[in-house]
Amino acid sequence: MSQREATRGQATGGYYDRVYEESLADPGGFWAEAARAIDWITPPTTILDDSTAPFYRWFSDGELNVCYNAVDRHVAGGRSEQVAIHYDSPLTRRKETITYAALLSRVRAAAGGLRGLGVEKGDRVLIYMPMVPEAVITMLACARIGAIHSVVFGGFAPQELAARIDDATPKVIVSASCGIEPSRVVKYKPFLDEAIRRATHKPEHCVILQREQERAELGERDIDWMDWEAGTAAQEGAEPVTMTSTDPLYILYTSGTTGKPKGIYRDCGGYAVALRWSMEYLYDVAAGETMFTASDVGWVVGHSYIVYGPLLTGATTVLYEGKPVGTPDAGAFWRIAAEYNAVAMFTAPTALRAIRKVDPQASLLSNYYLPALRTLYLAGERLDPDTYLWAASTLHVPVIDNWWQTETGWPIACNPKGLELLPIKAGSPTTAVPGFDVQVLDENGEPVGPGTEGAICIKLPMPPGTLPTLWGDDDRYVNSYLSAYPGYYLTGDGGYIDDDGYLFVMGRTDDVLNIAGHRLSTGSLEAAIAGHKAVAECAVIGVRDELKGQIPRALVVLKAGIADTDSARIRAELAERVRAEVGAVATLDRVDIVAALPKTRSGKILRRTMREIADGDNPSVPATIEDPTVLDTLGPVLRRVN
Incomplete structure (x- = not known):
């Protein structure tokens, strides 16, 4: 019995439960059936090869070509004149429609x-x-x-x-x-x-x-x-x-790497099967429909859900060269979704926060008609409950958080709308995706009970589409991901599973605060702060303190139109919210109101870098930082002591 099954209550639904348990009980049979959606040159007979564990291989004797599956077969199947790619660049005022x-x-x-x-x-x-x-x-x-x-x-x-x-x-x-x-x-x-x-x-x-x-x-x-x-x-x-299923399709380097880059390599067959399955059963997008993923092909979201996922499905994808705000305004995403009749939109929570900061009432949405839009998907940064509620009340469609990594290539946890739309809990990406046996472990590698925080891990083998190893470095793959908890893949994130089997991802394990012996996740503090009506976005870091070990500091960006004279009141209200919602041990003595937070180009807030600056250390600034000047501006603020 999986940890998710052991903890689930009545919130999860019957059909999803049956599919999920089947994927763990009989992974070979489950993924053999999923593989039927791919055109194989030589259909696989060996579905899961565990002879070289922990280097598991999927469909190892199968042969295919991923490009043929993404393009040629749709032309052969009658989709020649269907649009494959809508290219839209407000930056250059150029649009292009490319059929299959x-x-x-x-x-x-x-x-x-x-x-x-x-x-x-x-x-x-x-x-x-x-x-x-x-x-x-x-x-x-x-x-x-x-x-x-x-x-x-x-x-x-x-x-x-x-x-x-x-x-x-x-x-x-x-x-x-x-x-x-x-x-x-x-x-x-x-x-x-x-x-x-x-x-x-x-x-x-x-x-x-x-x-x-x-x-x-x-x-x-x-x-x-x-x-x-x-x-x-x-x-x-x-x-x-002709490619063997286990042949590499691409190498993608993880954001934030320092020193020797960490190359995630993706195989051909497993990736094709997983993405094709996810488009139907997770994202609920069919052939002939349009998916708008506001990402970049330099990131894993762009690889999977701008390029390969939609095209493997015979859907239409949107290639957008622009920003959520400023190209020309905070209605840019709504225009794209409306103009191309997108049934699904996929972006990062930080993009929504940027839109909300500039247009808190979403007044620009009234300029566009979105009858086709069925779902908004979010990933890349923790979706705080306040941003979720704003998006849901603005768009009036299900807003679905999904949690995954460059390494996995597709979601680890997601509300599986194509299978069954489960009740949504703000702050949770819902539950584990079929194929992923997600466990929360204590420091001894033992599963913890419902509501108890620990290290989020995935029991091996992971499903198709995930990394089989690192490019040219098996030892580094084992040392980085598999050695901490034998038999498990270490995600590096901490969190818990509640009584209903819902996963809550509270942040990277190195973002856990230790305040006078009490361990608190930055996610819980940020959720309390983000719920304030004046806050556009925020980040909490733990800085060194001689008495308590660490104390929390909050950096807060306010919504447009909030007067500077309200700053003192807002700081006091934020401190009170944290005491009321998290507890007295999480006393928030320092709140800095800032113009912007430093982020990577994929939308991740650089909490560790800010913490290192505040502690007086030499900061590790990732090459993926979007605007280095934001960090330069924050430096004096972070170094300032109370």
């Missing part, structure tokens, strides 16, 4: 072009591009010929890009002359040139997409994208190659 037939034509050409540059099965291609169709086309072209793509978020600093070049050793790099931000043009080519100069490994060629906002000067190894796509090799095209 047109996508196939361009992917074949790009695959042929890569072949013409000597790229073969197993070679790596690094993609360093903005949110443009050519980024998706290159990803699919790599999958078509068996090359392993590694997408690095456009605009990464040269040193971080160099580290990824040395780790992936790409034969070819595909990039662009620039990226576009609301207030500036970011020149990619100088960053790329400097990264190659610093890297030990040198690519043979760089294909550069020239954008009219900033054309780049090309060097000896550089090739203009338009010339390349129109070349002989591209015009000849390339057909899908």
